[in-house]
Amino acid sequence: MIRFVLLSAWIGLLVVASHWMGQEAYRWFPVQASNAAPLVDDLFSLETAIGTFVFLGVLSVLLWVLLFNRAEKYDQEDGPPMEGNTRLEIVWTVIPLVIVMAIAVVSIRVNRELGVLGPMEHVHGGELIEAMDHGPGASAAGSGSLQVDVIARQWSWEFRYPGAQVSATELHLPLDVPVTFKLTSPDVLHGFYVPAFRLKQDVVPGRAIDFSLTPTRSGRYRLRDSQFSGAWFAANQADVVVESPEAFGSWLEAASHQPLQPGLSVAADEAERLARQPAGGIRWATVPPAPPPLVNVPGSNSLPHDA
Amino acid sequence: MTVLTPTSPSPSPPKSSPPTWLRYFSFCTDAKVIGIQYVVLSFVFFLIGGFLAMVMRGELLTPAADLVDRTVYNGLYTMHGTIMLFLFTFPVLNGFNNLLIPVMIGAPDMAFPRLNALAFWMFPVFGLVLIASFFVPGGPASAGWWSYPPISVQNPLGHLINGESLWILAVALSGISSILGALNFVTTILRMRAPGMGLFRMPIFCWTALAAQTIQLIGLPALTGGAVMLLLDLTVGTTFYDPTGGGDPVLYQHFFWFYSHPAVYVIILPVFGIFSELFPVYARKPLFGYPFVAIASFVIVGLGLIVWVHHMFPSGVSQWMRDLFMVTTMLIAVPTGVKVFAWLGTLWGGKLKLTTPMLFALGGLINFVFAGITGIMLATVPIDIHVNNTYFVVGHFHYVIYGAAVMGIFAAIYHWFPKFTGRMPYEGLGKLHCLLTFVGANLNFLPMHPLGLMGMPRRVSSYDPEFAFWNVLASLGAFLLGVSIIPFLLNMVSSVVRGEPAGANPWRAIGLEWLLPSPPPIENFEDHVPTVISAPYGYGTGKPLVEHQGEIELALALLEGRA
Numbered sequence: 001m002i003r004f005v006l007l008s009a010w011i012g013l014l015v016v017a018s019h020w021m022g023q024e025a026y027r028w029f030p031v032q033a034s035n036a037a038p039l040v041d042d043l044f045s046l047e048t049a050i051g052t053f054v055f056l057g058v059l060s061v062l063l064w065v066l067l068f069n070r071a072e073k074y075d076q077e078d079g080p081p082m083e084g085n086t087r088l089e090i091v092w093t094v095i096p097l098v099i100v101m102a103i104a105v106v107s108i109r110v111n112r113e114l115g116v117l118g119p120m121e122h123v124h125g126g127e128l129i130e131a132m133d134h135g136p137g138a139s140a141a142g143s144g145s146l147q148v149d150v151i152a153r154q155w156s157w158e159f160r161y162p163g164a165q166v167s168a169t170e171l172h173l174p175l176d177v178p179v180t181f182k183l184t185s186p187d188v189l190h191g192f193y194v195p196a197f198r199l200k201q202d203v204v205p206g207r208a209i210d211f212s213l214t215p216t217r218s219g220r221y222r223l224r225d226s227q228f229s230g231a232w233f234a235a236n237q238a239d240v241v242v243e244s245p246e247a248f249g250s251w252l253e254a255a256s257h258q259p260l261q262p263g264l265s266v267a268a269d270e271a272e273r274l275a276r277q278p279a280g281g282i283r284w285a286t287v288p289p290a291p292p293p294l295v296n297v298p299g300s301n302s303l304p305h306d307a
Numbered sequence: 308m309t310v311l312t313p314t315s316p317s318p319s320p321p322k323s324s325p326p327t328w329l330r331y332f333s334f335c336t337d338a339k340v341i342g343i344q345y346v347v348l349s350f351v352f353f354l355i356g357g358f359l360a361m362v363m364r365g366e367l368l369t370p371a372a373d374l375v376d377r378t379v380y381n382g383l384y385t386m387h388g389t390i391m392l393f394l395f396t397f398p399v400l401n402g403f404n405n406l407l408i409p410v411m412i413g414a415p416d417m418a419f420p421r422l423n424a425l426a427f428w429m430f431p432v433f434g435l436v437l438i439a440s441f442f443v444p445g446g447p448a449s450a451g452w453w454s455y456p457p458i459s460v461q462n463p464l465g466h467l468i469n470g471e472s473l474w475i476l477a478v479a480l481s482g483i484s485s486i487l488g489a490l491n492f493v494t495t496i497l498r499m500r501a502p503g504m505g506l507f508r509m510p511i512f513c514w515t516a517l518a519a520q521t522i523q524l525i526g527l528p529a530l531t532g533g534a535v536m537l538l539l540d541l542t543v544g545t546t547f548y549d550p551t552g553g554g555d556p557v558l559y560q561h562f563f564w565f566y567s568h569p570a571v572y573v574i575i576l577p578v579f580g581i582f583s584e585l586f587p588v589y590a591r592k593p594l595f596g597y598p599f600v601a602i603a604s605f606v607i608v609g610l611g612l613i614v615w616v617h618h619m620f621p622s623g624v625s626q627w628m629r630d631l632f633m634v635t636t637m638l639i640a641v642p643t644g645v646k647v648f649a650w651l652g653t654l655w656g657g658k659l660k661l662t663t664p665m666l667f668a669l670g671g672l673i674n675f676v677f678a679g680i681t682g683i684m685l686a687t688v689p690i691d692i693h694v695n696n697t698y699f700v701v702g703h704f705h706y707v708i709y710g711a712a713v714m715g716i717f718a719a720i721y722h723w724f725p726k727f728t729g730r731m732p733y734e735g736l737g738k739l740h741c742l743l744t745f746v747g748a749n750l751n752f753l754p755m756h757p758l759g760l761m762g763m764p765r766r767v768s769s770y771d772p773e774f775a776f777w778n779v780l781a782s783l784g785a786f787l788l789g790v791s792i793i794p795f796l797l798n799m800v801s802s803v804v805r806g807e808p809a810g811a812n813p814w815r816a817i818g819l820e821w822l823l824p825s826p827p828p829i830e831n832f833e834d835h836v837p838t839v840i841s842a843p844y845g846y847g848t849g850k851p852l853v854e855h856q857g858e859i860e861l862a863l864a865l866l867e868g869r870a
Contacts, residue, residue, distance in 0.1 A: 029761070040692070044684065051683065051684070054676070061651045078847030079656060083595070089599050093645055096640055097638075103683065107633060189556060199692060200696070202622045205556065226696045229458060231449075234770065235372075283376045283378055284376070286378050
């Protein structure tokens with residue numbers, strides 16, 4: 001009886017600790033800046049809680065045997081010859097099965113929800129990029145949404161607003177307005193990854209990939225190349241500015257009057273600096289960076305960002 | 308059996324004609340020599356791969372790319388991964404297969420000793436090819452160990468011999484060597500077991516080796532085919548993976564992961580085998596639920612072959628594929644859980660002896676459970692979309708490979724060292740090594756998880772300043788891991804030279820290998836293979852493992868002059 005009470009108390013303690021860990025998990029993420037982010041964070045919190053319980057449970061058993069089942073130094077006896085227990089085997093096959101399948105069902109439901117919100121990509125497989133190019137003003141998701149063409153290069157990001165004939169190396173998005181990106185790459189694989197949006201999509205040369213999301217928080221965020229793309233992969237980042245639709249409108253308007261100028265490319269800058277320096281240290285072969293794209297607004301990639 | 312062995316068994320005991328150390332540098336067909344060749348050479352590459360990791364963690368101490376050039380960083384991380392997998396983990400486990408399978412099943416040698424030696428001698432060849440690629444113009448391969456096209460076929464200098472082509476050559480040779488090895492191990496296990504040793508009386512290590520080598524036979528041809536097409540794209544301008552010529556870069560990813568995900572099970576299954584061997588010895592209890600543990604390995608093989616797309620969730624695969632492969636991936640938790648619970652059941656109520664190998668195995672088990680939990684998180688599509696290709700993944704698989712597999716490998720080395728050298732390793736140095744490894748690995752790899760959740764991509768030579776804190780911790784952990792190798796090497800060298808004589812069975816373990824002298828003679832039991840009469844791990848049951856066990860043990864004691 002006393003053992004049952006103690007065991008129940010211990011399990012209760014683990015449940016409390018696991019729940020606390022699950023809540024704590026939200027703080028490990030960057031700010032939530034898209035409508036997908038809460039869904040992802042909730043799922044992660046749930047799995048953190050379950051995982052913590054499993055981990056602490058296993059650890060408790062190990063701690064117990066380490067404390068109470070150690071052989072004395074000169075004890076040469078064997079332990080009790082328990083060879084197995086079929087009922088236990090069934091229990092610890094079925095319980096994990098139920099847990100992981102429950103997680104899978106919840107995850108598939110979240111997948112569906114994300115699919116409705118838009119962040120799951122639609123691939124135009126096999127079609128040539130040229131064939132996908134549509135005229136100014138075209139919008140995949142109909143009225144009330146924004147279309148942005150994203151071109152990932154070795155090593156720069158270029159954002160084109162086909163409706164307004166504007167291009168930039170800093171991505172501006174209006175708050176709470178659905179946006180559809182058309183992701184293309186002329187060279188190698190890249191990854192379109194904005195941690196604050198919890199969204200990632202590889203950019204595959206030879207395909208145009210449509211990809212939608214809705215920003216839900218104003219601020220300045222980082223877009224990072226997430227699929228290794230060569231020498232300046234780490235520097236292939238851009239800023240994403242989410243602002244009110246009014247501010248976005250005036251930015252777009254002002255941008256359309258700007259003349260074309262070289263956009264941001266850390267890679268191009270560094271390569272130029274390296275070319276001027278006398279060779280020092282080991283340097284291995286790389287393709288040269290593409291020239292910075294000509295854009296209306298270079299923007300910045302050195303201002304403080306929220307995530 | 309004599310048909311299968313190249314030389315007839317020598318009638319004189321091996322102690323009267325001590326073979327020279329030169330045989331370790333020869334085309335020797337003795338599985339025990341080949342095993343030691345594999346293990347020692349793989350640790351040479353382990354040191355090289357570890358050194359590359361130290362330089363990388365040095366670079367990542369600060370946000371800017373300031374220690375080495377970015378191109379050099381990319382080459383270093385590519386070669387670190389390649390060396391650690393193809394030149395350390397696979398070969399060291401093949402070394403264990405060679406050392407352990409014949410003695411555990413009572414075979415005199417491998418089924419195909421010459422093939423075995425050939426498979427080994429390909430290892431220094433492709434090792435040399437890979438290391439040589441550091442010195443070709445343009446430097447080594449630097450597209451990551453996945454070598455995804457189009458980046459891997461960019462070939463900026465346009466030479467025919469370049470880092471990438473040597474890399475592909477080395478990987479293909481390694482694949483051929485592994486296929487030869489797999490044929491040998493599978494045949495040996497299936498055909499050369501001692502009389503009375505049915506499959507369900509076979510030690511679990513042999514079960515896991517059989518399961519792992521089955522994966523090699525099924526999966527490696529896919530990787531090799533994919534690699535050949537990559538080599539053709541790179542050198543003669545075919546367009547298998549080039550969209551401008553009608554190819555598809557994502558196709559390569561399928562070929563690659565069709566093998567390279569199951570490859571993780573090629574690594575971890577034998578480590579599960581090591582855990583299953585060690586826990587009964589040091590808990591003095593039978594393995595809990597032996598038949599379930601044995602079967603679980605093959606359930607893992609079956610499932611492991613249908614999960615590869617979980618590496619490609621953001622690559623442009625359709626939604627139904629994402630859902631399907633998420634479910635198959637999560638199912639792997641079930642047979643894996645059966646094993647983990649079986650180990651806990653084995654330890655429960657036992658009489659634990661916390662020797663160095665036991666401590667390594669316990670540490671490896673803890674790290675593995677942690678890695679399993681983050682593995683479920685990574686299988687979850689919406690979470691994976693966020694953390695894929697971030698440091699979360701790097702943290703996860705280093706918990707698997709270093710935290711669990713390398714700790715299991717060290718456990719095995721300390722456990723079977725006396726058997727194959729005849730001498731005991733030092734416990735003090737061993738425990739120090741274990742402590743440094745466990746603390747170092749956790750300090751190195753735990754901080755990678757918050758980094759990934761925060762959104763730090765993997766494979767970067769520079770990063771934003773907000774990631775600095777956890778990176779400094781990770782680097783300190785990495786340097787601690789570097790330090791942890793010193794007591795290990797010290798222990799190995801000094802124990803071989805002047806460790807205490809081990810005797811046949813220093814751990815009082817049950818198993819055919821412990822009924823042989825340490826080190827075992829060239830042909831193991833020769834013509835006197837004992838007949839197995841009980842299940843393995845009969846601790847506390849009082850049942851002998853083989854017929855005439857008392858006489859065999861007495862003869863061993865006489866041989867050691869302790870009777």
